Amino acid sequence: MIKRIGKYTIKFLDEPLISSFASVAGKPESEGPLKDGFDKIIYDSHAMKDTFEEAESLFQQEAVTLALGKWGGKAEDVDFVFAGDLLNQCIASSFGLKGFNIPYLGQYGACSTSAQSLIMAAAFIESKAAKAALAVTSSHFCSAERQFRFPLEYGGVRTPTAQRTVTGAAAFVVESTENPTKSAKSPLLCPKISSATVGKIVDLGVTDANNMGAAMAPAAADTLKTYFDDTGKSPSDYDMIFTGDLGIVGSKLLYELMREKGYNIKENHRDCGLMIYDINTQDVHAGGSGCGCGACTLSAYILPKLSKGEYKKVLYMATGALMSSTSGTQGNTIPSVAHLVELKCAKG
Amino acid sequence: MIKRIGKYTIKFLDEPLISSFASVAGKPESEGPLKDGFDKIIYDSHAMKDTFEEAESLFQQEAVTLALGKWGGKAEDVDFVFAGDLLNQCIASSFGLKGFNIPYLGQYGACSTSAQSLIMAAAFIESKAAKAALAVTSSHFCSAERQFRFPLEYGGVRTPTAQRTVTGAAAFVVESTENPTKSAKSPLLCPKISSATVGKIVDLGVTDANNMGAAMAPAAADTLKTYFDDTGKSPSDYDMIFTGDLGIVGSKLLYELMREKGYNIKENHRDCGLMIYDINTQDVHAGGSGCGCGACTLSAYILPKLSKGEYKKVLYMATGALMSSTSGTQGNTIPSVAHLVELKCAKG
Numbered sequence: 024m025i026k027r028i029g030k031y032t033i034k035f036l037d038e039p040l041i042s043s044f045a046s047v048a049g050k051p052e053s054e055g056p057l058k059d060g061f062d063k064i065i066y067d068s069h070a071m072k073d074t075f076e077e078a079e080s081l082f083q084q085e086a087v088t089l090a091l092g093k094w095g096g097k098a099e100d101v102d103f104v105f106a107g108d109l110l111n112q113c114i115a116s117s118f119g120l121k122g123f124n125i126p127y128l129g130q131y132g133a134c135s136t137s138a139q140s141l142i143m144a145a146a147f148i149e150s151k152a153a154k155a156a157l158a159v160t161s162s163h164f165c166s167a168e169r170q171f172r173f174p175l176e177y178g179g180v181r182t183p184t185a186q187r188t189v190t191g192a193a194a195f196v197v198e199s200t201e202n203p204t205k206s207a208k209s210p211l212l213c214p215k216i217s218s219a220t221v222g223k224i225v226d227l228g229v230t231d232a233n234n235m236g237a238a239m240a241p242a243a244a245d246t247l248k249t250y251f252d253d254t255g256k257s258p259s260d261y262d263m264i265f266t267g268d269l270g271i272v273g274s275k276l277l278y279e280l281m282r283e284k285g286y287n288i289k290e291n292h293r294d295c296g297l298m299i300y301d302i303n304t305q306d307v308h309a310g311g312s313g314c315g316c317g318a319c320t321l322s323a324y325i326l327p328k329l330s331k332g333e334y335k336k337v338l339y340m341a342t343g344a345l346m347s348s349t350s351g352t353q354g355n356t357i358p359s360v361a362h363l364v365e366l367k368c369a370k371g
Numbered sequence: 372m373i374k375r376i377g378k379y380t381i382k383f384l385d386e387p388l389i390s391s392f393a394s395v396a397g398k399p400e401s402e403g404p405l406k407d408g409f410d411k412i413i414y415d416s417h418a419m420k421d422t423f424e425e426a427e428s429l430f431q432q433e434a435v436t437l438a439l440g441k442w443g444g445k446a447e448d449v450d451f452v453f454a455g456d457l458l459n460q461c462i463a464s465s466f467g468l469k470g471f472n473i474p475y476l477g478q479y480g481a482c483s484t485s486a487q488s489l490i491m492a493a494a495f496i497e498s499k500a501a502k503a504a505l506a507v508t509s510s511h512f513c514s515a516e517r518q519f520r521f522p523l524e525y526g527g528v529r530t531p532t533a534q535r536t537v538t539g540a541a542a543f544v545v546e547s548t549e550n551p552t553k554s555a556k557s558p559l560l561c562p563k564i565s566s567a568t569v570g571k572i573v574d575l576g577v578t579d580a581n582n583m584g585a586a587m588a589p590a591a592a593d594t595l596k597t598y599f600d601d602t603g604k605s606p607s608d609y610d611m612i613f614t615g616d617l618g619i620v621g622s623k624l625l626y627e628l629m630r631e632k633g634y635n636i637k638e639n640h641r642d643c644g645l646m647i648y649d650i651n652t653q654d655v656h657a658g659g660s661g662c663g664c665g666a667c668t669l670s671a672y673i674l675p676k677l678s679k680g681e682y683k684k685v686l687y688m689a690t691g692a693l694m695s696s697t698s699g700t701q702g703n704t705i706p707s708v709a710h711l712v713e714l715k716c717a718k719g
Binding site for chain 2: 024025026027031033073074076077102103107109110111112113114117118120121124125126127128129130131132133139142143146147149150151152170220221222223224225226345346347348349350353355358360
């Protein structure tokens with residue numbers, strides 16, 4: 024059962040368990056700081072497929088297969104899969120997941136899809152609609168670049184504020200703690216999803232598709248402030264506050280926006296876009312981005328730390344820019360959204 | 372709370388109420404059989420906006436405004452909006468709904484989005500995450516045609532199996548029956564959402580983007596058969612079984628596929644794609660399609676009949692083709708999905 028707290032936040036009373044998770048990343052990601060955390064690296068951008076889009080689907084397939092393997096369950100033990108990606112009509116997900124035969128509910132939150140899918144899975148568990156659900160997402164530098172910006176062959180020079188779309192996919196098995204068959208098999212009795220804030224669409228008028236961090240920071244600030252207002256918590260209540268892919272520019276803006284709202288988060292904030300790459304040595308400009316950025320960092324770094332008890336309680340907030348290349352070409356702004364989940368390893 | 376029935380079906384024990392709904396349709400739709408059912412007609416394809424995409428957003432805005440008005444509530448009384456559309460990155464929804472400031476969870480089920488969003492809203496109500504939620508979707512002939520097929524100016528001749536994308540949007544307020552403040556204001560104490568089956572992705576290898584009915588019929592048959600298997604119900608238990616947008620070709624295929632599975636649904640089946648247009652006099656080839664097709668027909672015809680008690684119990688199943696123009700150009704098949712909701716006006 025879910026309890027509403029304050030105006031917007033929901034508390035998952037049974038605290039669904041993320042009992043398995045896996046990530047699959049590409050070559051540049053394997054050269055970054057999280058290299059040891061990924062479950063699999065696929066070095067070939069094409070992943071032996073004919074197209075980058077099919078390659079991205081394969082990343083999702085592999086992530087799900089690995090997550091199910093670590094869980095000790097089969098696809099048929101999963102009641103629903105919540106998945107989405109950045110490609111037009113989310114084809115990385117539909118083509119990637121069709122072979123698993125799991126009831127499919129496509130999600131679109133752009134780069135916030137990782138958090139959104141976890142919220143969906145947790146809500147379905149709490150409602151008793153599901154005993155186990157999968158949350159899956161992906162992004163791919165090559166498929167994203169040619170869809171949203173320029174053909175790769177064009178070799179366009181990127182602006183300093185641009186971020187590099189992460190090539191990677193991650194899958195998370197979320198299950199009821201009342202699901203003893205599976206929970207018992209799982210080596211992890213945490214992390215748990217304890218509460219969440221679903222974001223409103225925020226649009227401060229940024230139009231530069233090469234500065235997604237700036238477009239998304241106001242949404243992040245809005246959701247984070249809402250969460251603190253609703254729960255009475257403050258940044259120091261958390262071991263760390265993670266954002267999905269704000270990059271350098273967006274992170275700095277978030278600090279500023281939060282300071283204006285009376286919160287200093289700089290001391291215990293990290294952005295997955297600045298964790299997955301070494302921005303000093305890798306050619307990624309303002310950091311990583313894409314659905315795979317937050318999702319892979321969550322799987323490769325954040326959840327393992329929670330599992331080991333190195334973190335007790337963290338916030339994971341993924342941000343998404345809800346534009347398309349059509350809306351950009353038509354001169355429109357970039358509406359953004361941020362969804363937040365509280366993850367923890369201890370009761371209370 | 373939700374109870375699982377059989378392997379895939381979920382039963383909404385509190386039976387959330389669809390307490391308000393509204394549809395906004397375009398000119399060709401206003402010339403069809405459902406003309407008196409729409410709440411508003413926008414005759415101009417551009418809806419006084421610069422682009423068809425912005426026009427589609429306006430359709431969503433208007434549908435939500437009308438649904439809230441009929442409900443007697445405000446946007447701030449709604450806890451979540453579940454919405455999606457056919458445009459790349461679902462911009463009709465993100466731009467259309469950003470002004471309402473409702474926590475936003477983007478859905479992507481292609482033309483199955485109407486049923487998917489209703490299922491999401493109902494599940495969130497049952498989990499107590501929400502007291503009231505909106506389910507919204509839209510499609511627009513002009514924005515869809517140029518995105519998925521050809522520029523309108525090209526004047527391409529359409530094949531006989533092609534369907535016409537409906538220009539229209541619909542919004543549904545779903546709320547808890549334990550939400551007396553709002554329910555009491557509502558003139559309708561039904562229809563209620565009583566059960567649902569979320570579909571698996573089905574792909575029998577159809578590749579013709581001008582024959583979506585054929586691509587989607589197997590998904591519809593799979594979900595409908597699953598629902599009957601899980602519940603022990605049969606077609607005659609329902610006043611009518613509605614599909615979202617199979618058109619002539621897809622409907623015939625569905626009859627055949629269901630007959631092979633041992634069910635005769637022909638007698639009490641209607642397809643929204645064949646209801647929203649008069650296919651004998653309107654130039655729509657195999658019927659209507661698009662997210663707006665099922666959604667507008669649901670709002671303009673099916674729900675009013677349930678409200679008046681003319682139907683006691685119906686199945687509404689919306690089908691979606693989970694492809695993109697990229698996957699089509701790359702020679703891929705059309706994976707499809709169908710989500711089903713049982714709607715009723717009587718207890719039991």
